[in-house]
Structures are given as structure tokens and as C-alpha cells.
Amino acid sequence: MKKLKYIIFAFTLVLASCSDDYFDVNSSETAPTTTSLAPQLRIKGAIENTTGTAQYRGTREVLGIMQYGSQNVANYYSETWSSFMTTGSYFLWQNSYVYALPNTADLIVLGETYDAPNYSAVGKILRAYIFGMTTDQYGAIVMGDTYDGISSMNITPGFVSQEEAYTAIFTLLDEAIAELGQESSIGLNEEEGDVLYGGDQDKWIRFAYSIKARYLNHLSKKSSGDLAYDADAIIAACQSGINSNELNAQQNFGGGTPENDNQPFSANGYGSSRMDYFSDFFVNLLKNPLNLSSEIEDPRLPIIVPEAINGGYKGVIIGNGLNDESGDDFSLGNGGFYTSATSPTYMITYSEVKFIEAEARFRKNDLVGAYAAFKEGVLADLQKLNVPQDQITSYMDLIDTEISADNIALSHIMIQKYIANMLNPETWVDMRRMDYSDTIYHGLKRPVNVNLSIFPNDDDWIQAMMYEYNEEDRNYVNMPNNDPLIRLTTPLWWNTEE
Template identity: 30%
Template structure:
């Protein structure tokens, strides 16, 4: 197999470095050089769920002010942002899925190839939405030992994502496959229909990212939505019930309890959900995310919450992720893309297509789906959805309302940073952090810098970028 990105160490090779990036191969004499379809599939899903998604969200959640640093860290203040560990994990997955496609085609098993292409498209999407241009074609197809692959432009990568998803759907529709996934598929348990819906959902997501481009086609987005998830049961996610590891956000909670502070809520998120900014208390704050700090005494109704001002550090009172709530329980799922997200994509695309009835129905269904997902009791769900601040009627629906509700549904998901940039951070009272990196000149952060290891090893190809530089899809 020819590739510059090498298989994970458990399969015989490893790409190493303290900050991620590509390096020469190191062969483990005790590991197989011919990994199985099942091993490659399980590995790519586990790395995506345990490393890529939480690794990216562990930083982007500060940029969208879902979380805030308890110490007013440089991360929270938008100083150098490179995502080195996430870069390394993504390329591990790209190597695994590339090998999986090759092996599946050799063994006449298109159903495995289809899932591999969906996973690869998902990881390429996360990577390009963080860094813009990234090595891809030469990185996966280069000669053995190649460690200086050229960078593909983001526009070409978006075309490649669509091609991968189209090929995946074709593979998943194949009438026969010598081998078929089952328990090795930690996302859908071998359910090919759900993988096809996931592929269509991702098509809708990446088509909808192009709202600032003249090529944006809301009808194409809606066509993809029609083939995507039909309910929460279709959500693409990895559960941790049968895994010895714990949900990564539960580990953050455990560290917090042990005195290593983290997972603090942002003051901005609290204001968006406790009624301060929108005049209605969002029960997801209490049910799915955190406990009340009771900062104004006992018996508050609704209870009082407190978040950290981004960049400032923790005050006397604050809320943080709780280990018995939806997002941070020991066995909580890591969400890749969900039915609720698809409904908000539909709401936005229908709104832009001047179809207010469809937009409003999708907006309300997105709220309902997310509240059901995270366990909001029916009475609290209905009270929130019937509140005039939420149930505004189709004639009063705005993009601001769609983005506001989608933001809550995308809590701890790196996709939330894409939405904040597409919406130009136009959320009520949303301000840059205290003591923000002066290089940004009080502007909002727009992209990540490249990992130092990549600069050291592939300097001639690494683009020169700045944190206030706009990605391709972020420009008109």
C-alpha cells in the first residue's frame, strides 16, 4: 500500500510527534501488517469519537463561548491555536479509512468501503473547517516515505467531500458484499440504511456551509435533507456502554471533581439559556448540562446559574459540566451528526429558499428533537416550545432564531464554530474574551493555525495564515 500517512500503531505503524503531523514510519514488530476490515473500522470510529470530535470541541467550545477557562488561559484568550493533537488524530483516521477502502475493494466488500468513505468525509470536513487548506491527495496517495505532501485548497476539499459521500452511498446500496459490518460498527451497528442517512446528512451539512458563496443552492440542501435522518434513532453517534473507556467529557468532570479545573460554563451560554437574553428559561441548562449554583439563595425558581466571563477566569460562583447530566455521564454518546442538526439545517435552507412554512416546522421540530434527545421532561419541553419567545409563528421566524436554537443543540460539537463564523458571531451580547490576543484587534477568531510539527516537517508547503484570516467558505 502506498501512502504518506501510515497506519495506527496498533496495526503496525505510527505517525508520531509531540504536536501531531506527519513523520517517518516506525514499525512495531509485534503488530500485524495486514489489519482486518473489522479492526480498521473499529479503530477509525473509536479515534474519531474519542480523539477527533472532543479534541476539536475542547478548543472550539471556548471560541463559541459554550465553555470558559477557569484560569483565563491563553486558549480562552485566542492566542496560538493549533490543534496539534486533533491534527494527528484526524490523519490517523484518514490512514485507517484509506486502508479500509483499499482492503474492502480487494475483498469485494463494498459495504465496508461505503462506511469508510463516510468516516473519511467526516474527518476531512472537520479538518478543513479548522485549518482550511490541508494535505489530502498527496498525503494519502504519495510514495512510501513521503512526508512533505502538497496542500489541497479548501474549495477542492469540499468537492472531494461530496464525491466521497456520493461514492459511499453507491457502495452502501450494493446488492452484495462478501463481508458486512456488525458489532465492529460502534456507530450504527452495521445498519446500512442509517449509514446512508448519515451520508446524506453530511451532504446537507457541507452544502449548507456555503451560504456566503454565490454557488449556494438551498434546494440542493433540502434534497439532501429529504434523504437524511428521520428521527433521533438515526443519530450518528458513538456510545460508551460497552467500552472500557469513558466519555471524554466525563473525564473532564472527574478532573474538575479532583481539583483539575475544567468544563466551566461560559457566562455567554448561561445568559443565552437562563432567560437573561431571550426572556425564557431553557430547561436543557438544568436537565442536560449542569446543576444550579444557587448563587442567590435556596429555592430559586428558576434556579440561578453563573458562568465564567471568557478570558477572565472563574469568579466566586460558577457552573460546570456535571457527571450525571446528558453530555458528561460516564456512558454519554459522542455525537457526530444528529436528526436535530438536520432539522435546523432544513430550517435555514428553507428560510433562505423563501419557504416559511417548511422552515418553521423544521425549526420547531429541531427544538423538540434535541430536547427529547437530552431528556427534557415533556411538560418542560412543551412549556418552553409554547413560550411566545420560542413559538413566534412562521411570519416572525428569523435566521437569528434558527441559529440561536441550533447553537444550544450543538453544545460541545465543533460544528458550532462553523455556525458562529457563518453567522458572523451575530448572537446577542457576544463579545470577544477579556484580554484577547491583540493580534486579532478585537475581531473574532476565524481559523486555526497549523501545528508546529507540520511547519517543522513540511514548511515549504504550509500556507501562511493568521487567526483572523477567513476560510474560503467564510468569504462572499
């Protein structure tokens, strides 16, 4: 029954951009639906499904790994890496392939049909973004055999390796950048559907370069072949990428009555239950982000984290729950800068681009350049959060006092990037690339009550996600090994040293 339900569900494709609900889909069978709407009527749905379904679900189940938010109960499965997480009930896979990717495929085909290469370009950028999130959580994924807007649905698709996926992602981005330089018959914001950049193609180009820099930077452990780490290529992509907070790629919310008009992790959002409280690790990090002997709180702390009802800022230990303590003693997860009704979902920001550049310059031993990019990244994030100018000045002066080109460390860059990328699944990529190091992320510990049957040793951390049982039921012949003892503990291709 589960198998039949999933197959029927999988044939229900694509959202119309005029829909008020992410999950209100067009009727269809196995055939493509690209001729039902012009591209200007499809772009909004493509963008909103990238953030509202794919990215949201890509964040939701790994919150307990990234350690931003905590549950109010102990032994919650996504925090202790057990139960549903080990049996394949994790839905980024479904949200990517059923909701988000079909919209991007149709946008590409419609762009070609209507002589509107700018729409094809947007489809390719969003497609690269979704494929990137998906492969970074699973490894091998479906690419060429998934819905393409032309062929009928293939319910037993083949998988490609992560290395092949990355090659395809870079190809999509390069093609998109080229197409955005061509003339188009229809403006991207013809029907006010471009809710990301209001039809500004130059901003889309910068977005594409920023995503390219992100994925090039993931290759920090690769030293051979066409996908070897290349610091200069990363820096070049950053310099062509987002160059101010005004260009941050973000999905905005109105905070209205419909649930999907609210930030998913806000009190009225559909993911509110996953952010009961902020985590102990995150709150403590904000209390001493520079790891000084005398703690100096980050000015972003009271902006991001609500004060507890009984006063002060206190997070819940991951996997521990409230443990008979009063919830009034802890900082609620809903209501801060990132978790209020009108808080945006950020795809990639100027601050992340600068931290990517800082890491690349650090790795090529350009420490002066690394420090300059690092400072610009911190400043951009402070300004994004509207920190008062006097506090910005004091914090930047403190950084100049404590850090310089002579002593900048990878930890400085990664901690500030961790703070700036709140609720972005990209953080999990970074934590794995950094081997979950408590030298990089001071104070980082495994969750309390972690699943010892799969992770028995103190240095065992979760490395990938299980493929969903739906995929295993109908496509087990093509799917990689889904034994939790292997899937959850085996590093992905980009996380394997060469």
C-alpha cells in the same frame, strides 16, 4: 529533535478495533498495513478514532471560541487566542492525519480487497467527515498526498485549497452512498465492530446524506461556480438524511475504569480539564433562549448544566477565570447531559438536520417550511435530552406564541442549533458564517483578556487555526502562510462573500 520525534511518530499507524486504548497502535514503518486485519476487525477503530481523537481534539481547543465551557483561571490560551494557539501547538492536525485518517484509508482498501464495498463506503464517509472537520479549522489541507493504504507515507505532502477539499468531500460521500447499495461479502457488524449503526447500511446512507447537507450548507456565502449555495440541494439531502433521534450518529461510552470508556469532557475523561465550568454566555443563553423581555428559562438548562454548589446556575466569563470568586458559586462543567461519564459524543443529529433544512428554507424564502423544520428541530432536541413531556408541551406552546412563519428569524434557528450542537465543532463553523453576530447570538461578546496584539479591534474574531509546528518544521515548502497575523485573522474560503 522535535522534527525527528514527529516523523517517527507519524509512521506509527492505525488502531486495531480490538484495542482498549485509542492510542494503542499497530506496529508499522512507512509501508501500508492494510493486510494485517480483515475489514470487520478495523471498523471499530476507524469509528472510535474519528470521534475519540479527531472530533475530540477538534472541539477541545475551540471551546473558548464556541463559548460552551470556561477555565477556572484567567488568560487561558485557547480562550484568549494567544500563546500556544499562536505558535502552532494545536493537535487536530496530528490527530486527524496520524490517528484517524489512516484507519479510514485502510478500511477503503480492505473493502476493495475483500469484495466488501460497504466497508469501503464507511471508510469514505468517515474520511469525508474528518477531512471536513480539518479543512473547516485550517482551510487548505492535505488530501491526495496523505496516507492512502497503498503507497508509503509521504512526509512532505502537497496541500489542496479548501474549494478543492470540498469537491473531494462530496465525491467521497456520493461514492459511499452508491457503494452502500451494492452487495457485500461481509456484514458491517460481522465482529460487532460497527459501534455506530450496528451494521445497518440504510442508517449509514442517511448519515452520509446528513453530512452532505451539513457541508452544502456551509456554502451560504458562495454564489458562483460548481460549489454555489443551493438551498434545494440541501433540503433534498436533509430529506434523505437522519429522520429521527434513533438514527443520531453518536459514539457511546460505558463509563468504566479505562479513561477512554468515559466521555472525554466528563470528570474522568481525558479532556475534563477543558470543561472546568460552563460559560457565562451559554448559561445566560439557556436562561433566555428566545430573547424575551421577561426571561423564561429553557427546560434544558438543569439537564445540561449542573446546579452550583451554592445554588443556581451561573457560568464563568470566557477568559476571566474565577477572578477570586468561589468555584462553589458556578456551575461545574462536568456532570451534565453532555459531560457525564456515559454521555455520547454526537457527530450529527436529527435536530441538526432539521435546523440545516430550516436555514435552507429560510434562505429561499419558504418561511412556512422554515418554521416547520425549526419547530421539529427544537422538538427533536428536547426529546433527545429526555425533557419531561409537560415541559416539552409548555415550551413548544411558548414558541408558537412568540414565533411564527411571519416573524421567524435566522437568529431563532441558529440559537436553537447552537444549544442542540453542544460540544460539536460544527458550532464554530456556524459562528463564523454568522460573522459572530450578537444579533444572531444575543449576548455574544469576545473573551475577556483577548490577545489584542493580533485582534486589536472589537470586531476582530479568530477565523482559522495555526498549522502545527511539526508540519511547519518538515513541510514548510508546501504549507500555506502560517504567520499568526494572517492565519488567525483571514476568513476561510467558504466564509468569503461572493
